[in-house]
Amino acid sequence: MNRYAVIMAGGIGERFWPRSRQNLPKQFLPLLGDRSLLQQSCERIQNLVPPENILVVTGREHLSLAREQLPHLPETNFLAEPQGRNTAPCIGLAAVYLRHRDPDGVMLVFPADHLVQGREDFTGCMEKALKLASSTDSLIAIGIIPTRPETGYGYIEREEEAFPGKPPAYPVRRFVEKPDYHNAVQYLHSGRYLWNSGIFAWKVGLILEKMQKHLPDLYRGLVKIASGIGTVEEQNILESIFPSLPGISVDYGVMEKETNLLVVQGDFGWDDLGSWSALAECFPKDEAQTVGVGQHVGIDTTGCLVYGENSLIATLGISNLVIVQEKDVVMVCSKERAQEVKKLVQKIKERGMTQYL
Amino acid sequence: MNRYAVIMAGGIGERFWPRSRQNLPKQFLPLLGDRSLLQQSCERIQNLVPPENILVVTGREHLSLAREQLPHLPETNFLAEPQGRNTAPCIGLAAVYLRHRDPDGVMLVFPADHLVQGREDFTGCMEKALKLASSTDSLIAIGIIPTRPETGYGYIEREEEAFPGKPPAYPVRRFVEKPDYHNAVQYLHSGRYLWNSGIFAWKVGLILEKMQKHLPDLYRGLVKIASGIGTVEEQNILESIFPSLPGISVDYGVMEKETNLLVVQGDFGWDDLGSWSALAECFPKDEAQTVGVGQHVGIDTTGCLVYGENSLIATLGISNLVIVQEKDVVMVCSKERAQEVKKLVQKIKERGMTQYL
Numbered sequence: 039m040n041r042y043a044v045i046m047a048g049g050i051g052e053r054f055w056p057r058s059r060q061n062l063p064k065q066f067l068p069l070l071g072d073r074s075l076l077q078q079s080c081e082r083i084q085n086l087v088p089p090e091n092i093l094v095v096t097g098r099e100h101l102s103l104a105r106e107q108l109p110h111l112p113e114t115n116f117l118a119e120p121q122g123r124n125t126a127p128c129i130g131l132a133a134v135y136l137r138h139r140d141p142d143g144v145m146l147v148f149p150a151d152h153l154v155q156g157r158e159d160f161t162g163c164m165e166k167a168l169k170l171a172s173s174t175d176s177l178i179a180i181g182i183i184p185t186r187p188e189t190g191y192g193y194i195e196r197e198e199e200a201f202p203g204k205p206p207a208y209p210v211r212r213f214v215e216k217p218d219y220h221n222a223v224q225y226l227h228s229g230r231y232l233w234n235s236g237i238f239a240w241k242v243g244l245i246l247e248k249m250q251k252h253l254p255d256l257y258r259g260l261v262k263i264a265s266g267i268g269t270v271e272e273q274n275i276l277e278s279i280f281p282s283l284p285g286i287s288v289d290y291g292v293m294e295k296e297t298n299l300l301v302v303q304g305d306f307g308w309d310d311l312g313s314w315s316a317l318a319e320c321f322p323k324d325e326a327q328t329v330g331v332g333q334h335v336g337i338d339t340t341g342c343l344v345y346g347e348n349s350l351i352a353t354l355g356i357s358n359l360v361i362v363q364e365k366d367v368v369m370v371c372s373k374e375r376a377q378e379v380k381k382l383v384q385k386i387k388e389r390g391m392t393q394y395l
Numbered sequence: 396m397n398r399y400a401v402i403m404a405g406g407i408g409e410r411f412w413p414r415s416r417q418n419l420p421k422q423f424l425p426l427l428g429d430r431s432l433l434q435q436s437c438e439r440i441q442n443l444v445p446p447e448n449i450l451v452v453t454g455r456e457h458l459s460l461a462r463e464q465l466p467h468l469p470e471t472n473f474l475a476e477p478q479g480r481n482t483a484p485c486i487g488l489a490a491v492y493l494r495h496r497d498p499d500g501v502m503l504v505f506p507a508d509h510l511v512q513g514r515e516d517f518t519g520c521m522e523k524a525l526k527l528a529s530s531t532d533s534l535i536a537i538g539i540i541p542t543r544p545e546t547g548y549g550y551i552e553r554e555e556e557a558f559p560g561k562p563p564a565y566p567v568r569r570f571v572e573k574p575d576y577h578n579a580v581q582y583l584h585s586g587r588y589l590w591n592s593g594i595f596a597w598k599v600g601l602i603l604e605k606m607q608k609h610l611p612d613l614y615r616g617l618v619k620i621a622s623g624i625g626t627v628e629e630q631n632i633l634e635s636i637f638p639s640l641p642g643i644s645v646d647y648g649v650m651e652k653e654t655n656l657l658v659v660q661g662d663f664g665w666d667d668l669g670s671w672s673a674l675a676e677c678f679p680k681d682e683a684q685t686v687g688v689g690q691h692v693g694i695d696t697t698g699c700l701v702y703g704e705n706s707l708i709a710t711l712g713i714s715n716l717v718i719v720q721e722k723d724v725v726m727v728c729s730k731e732r733a734q735e736v737k738k739l740v741q742k743i744k745e746r747g748m749t750q751y752l
């Protein structure tokens with residue numbers, strides 16, 4: 039059974055504006071280190087899946103960028119979404135292309151824009167997930183062992199008893215929406231709640247079967263798209279069908295409705311990098327708990343993230359702020375409201391100042 | 396008796412960094428309106444003194460900039476200090492040049508970088524000061540009727556009883572250093588304390604006589620400089636003598652030691668524009684008490700000054716900050732510590748990052 043990896047590299051990363059721009063979203067940026075998040079994602083699976091079996095799904099407008107960043111992958115392994123339609127259509131699209139190529143394949147699916155600090159632990163965990171996906175008829179989720187009462191993630195509740203056999207995994211009791219703080223503390227102490235990483239493994243045929251069952255409209259569209267693969271009509275059909283697919287997440291559309299799920303526990307320094315304040319946690323801090331990236335001169339600057347592209351950022355007597363300079367934009371927000379940066383993006387859009395987006 | 400005006404346009408305006416730079420200090424910038432503070436200062440006295448009688452003293456490195464900004468003044472009316480040496484040498488230099496030209500002149504002296512909102516009230520007040528200076532043998536100070544318990548200014552305490560005659564003025568009891576808040580409140584309520592504006596009027600001969608009395612070292616240097624005026628050695632003597640003059644303010648060196656002083660009360664919307672937070676008070680505010688200059692998009696942004704040159708500044712969930720973008724620098728500081736911006740300048744200097752100064 040051949041292994042495939044699907045890297046989901048869509049999305050526009052509004053929460054990382056102004057560094058993330060419409061023509062250069064978050065996943066294509068070297069937010070941490072010298073390589074982009076997409077490049078790091080691809081490197082992370084190089085010991086698990088050969089390059090010719092790695093697919094990248096991205097927005098049409100970012101196709102050439104993705105190819106440039108990953109020149110060692112075959113050009114035909116890049117799939118372009120005519121429009122962003124959430125994860126279920128993205129995964130379905132990759133699955134019908136994989137089924138066309140290898141109906142018996144098993145696939146690992148993950149977002150391009152996450153942080154993974156423990157490369158070897160990651161590899162070990164994915165190895166387990168792929169083995170389980172190959173050897174069972176279950177959809178496999180990766181659940182991260184929580185390290186704090188995080189309210190920004192969805193959770194997976196597992197059963198007490200492990201699934202019999204090797205590698206170790208647990209049946210899933212339910213998928214849980216982002217909790218309030220009180221519940222998050224309980225989840226942390228229970229030992230049975232895991233962060234939903236958005237990383238999954240399954241047989242190509244199995245996920246399409248589950249989509250047919252739980253998302254029949256989506257599946258019908260995917261079948262039409264599949265009918266075009268390899269024909270002169272391929273692009274036309276994709277263009278006409280894909281935008282009409284239901285914009286639903288695979289979590290909500292499939293996983294929450296399915297009963298035959300297993301979760302593999304992972305502990306590899308994972309973060310979904312959902313905001314500037316999450317990114318701040320990934321950098322070394324000075325004695326005042328401030329992170330300075332780029333040229334920074336600070337006096338009495340506590341608990342801040344100062345992230346400059348090509349300007350000097352000088353700060354005095356401030357605390358708990360995120361300050362980002364990128365090209366012709368400066369963004370200053372309180373750290374605790376970093377999740378709301380997309381509201382600024384929305385307001386700028388409303389004012390028609392699209393040159394800054 | 397002919398009238399002259401001397402505009403003091405030296406200084407590097409560190410408290411307005413990063414807008415004010417070494418090669419383009421505060422007084423040459425259009426911080427308020429379309430014209431620079433220097434240009435506005437010159438316009439302000441155009442009804443009092445003819446252009447050929449207006450002198451500008453500035454740093455040697457800014458001489459051509461000053462001439463460019465005030466092309467209607469004769470080129471020879473610009474005096475270049477080889478080095479900034481505080482106000483007493485600056486005023487002394489102008490006085491010896493004026494004495495050479497017109498020993499019986501009366502001169503008005505004022506800094507180039509202040510705010511005056513009431514142009515007509517200003518003119519009326521200066522008219523009084525010049526008349527008094529011409530008709531008495533007193534040094535005349537301009538004291539601003541205080542409107543708040545300001546701790547950032549020096550004060551002039553006047554006598555209860557007005558000086559007999561017209562125009563109205565008061566003998567000065569003493570010059571007072573910047574007070575603490577408690578004293579500032581008392582000063583405000585006493586009615587006898589006025590803000591020291593740094594604006595003065597006196598006969599050219601009288602101020603030199605007082606310098607000879609209170610600052611003999613300074614006076615000796617000025618006499619040497621005066622001996623070169625109009626000769627081929629003029630520039631050489633200035634270059635060699637001026638940097639050795641005592642770097643002392645006219646307030647401390649002359650006014651505080653002198654007993655024969657009068658103060659004319661002024662009420663013309665004066666501010667010494669000593670910091671970014673002082674400047675913020677000069678602009679219209681939005682409903683959240685925030686001032687936006689340039690491109691600003693804000694959400695929940697309260698009591699801030701957002702001052703951009705050519706970047707969009709976007710802000711979210713912040714309060715009481717000064718944010719300034721100028722060329723390749725972004726400065727963010729708490730409003731109440733805006734007076735300390737020069738500490739940032741100092742730190743940047745220490746790090747050798749002089750390209751940002």
